[in-house]
Amino acid sequence: MDEINPRRPAVSAPMSVEEFDAAIRSVGTERYHDKHVFHKLLHGGKLNKGQVQAWALNRYCYQEAVPRKDAAFMSRVHDRALRREWISRIHDHDGLGDEPGGIERWLILTDGLGLDRDYVTSMRGALPATRHIVESYVRFVREQPLVVAVASSLTELFAPSIHRERIAGMLENYEFIGDGVMAYFRRRLSQAPRDSDFALCYVKANAITRAEQEACVDAVRFKCNVLWAQLDVLNHAYVTPALVPPGAFVPEKD
Ligand SMILES: O=C(O)c1cc(C(=O)O)c2c(n1)C(=O)C(=O)c1cc(C(=O)O)[nH]c1-2
16 A cells, blocks of 8 residues: 655645736736836826836847747757747747838837837947846747747737737827837737737646646746836836936937
8 A cells, every 4th residue: 555755845736827828817916017017107198208218229139039948948949830820929029021020010010119220220329138038048948948939928918918018008198109119019019919818728738737837837927027127227217206327318408
C-alpha cells in the first residue's frame, strides 16, 4: 500500500480551463494600465501638447521593441505551424509589401504631433527608464518557456477597450489630434483580438500543470507591470512636478 509521505510538498491540482481563464482576466481587472493616472490625463484631455509628444515618443520605444520580441520568440520555435501563425505579428508592425505596418502608422501620429521622425526613431529623447522597461519585455520573451512567453502577450485581451477610449478621448479633447493620426489604434482594434484569441487558445492547450498555469498568470502580471512602469516614468518626468532627466526630450512651453 502507498504511504503518504508527509515531507513531500503538496502538488496543487491544475485549474480547470474556466478557472485558468478567469485567473488571467482578473490580472487585467486588477492592474491593466487603463487604470493608470497618466492614461486618465491623456484620454481626458488634461495634458498639454508637449506632454502628449513625450508620451508618443516614449511609446515609440515599445512599438519598436514589439516586433523584435516576436522575432526573438520565433527564433526559439521549432513548430512550423506556430511560426506561420506568429509571423503575422511582425508583419503587423513592420509592414509587408504595400501594407506600411504599425510602426509607420505610429510615425504618422508622431508626425502629426510635430515631432521630427529622425529624432523619434533615434530614441534619443526617450526616458532612460523607458528603454530599460521595454527591453525587459524582449528579454522575458527570449528567456522564458514558450508557453509563458506567449502568455505575456495576453494583456492584448484588455487592449481594445483602452484603444477605443483613447481614440474617442483624444479626438474629442485635443485640437491638435485629427482622425488620420489615430489610424494606428483603429487598426489594432481588429489585430489585437485575433492575436489574443490565438494566444489564449495556445496557452490553455499548452499550460498543463498547475505550476505552468501559474507561471502564465504571472507572465500577464509581469507584462502589466511593463506597461504600468512606462506610464510611471512618464508621469514622474512630465506631470507636475516635472522632473525631466538630463538628455531627455524637453517640451516647448505652451
Ligand atoms: O495601447 C495600448 O494600451 C496597448 C497595449 C498593448 C498590450 O496590452 O500589451 C499592446 C498595444 N497597445 C499594441 O498596440 C500592440 O501592438 C501590442 C503588441 C503587444 C504584445 O504584447 O505583443 N501588446 C500590445
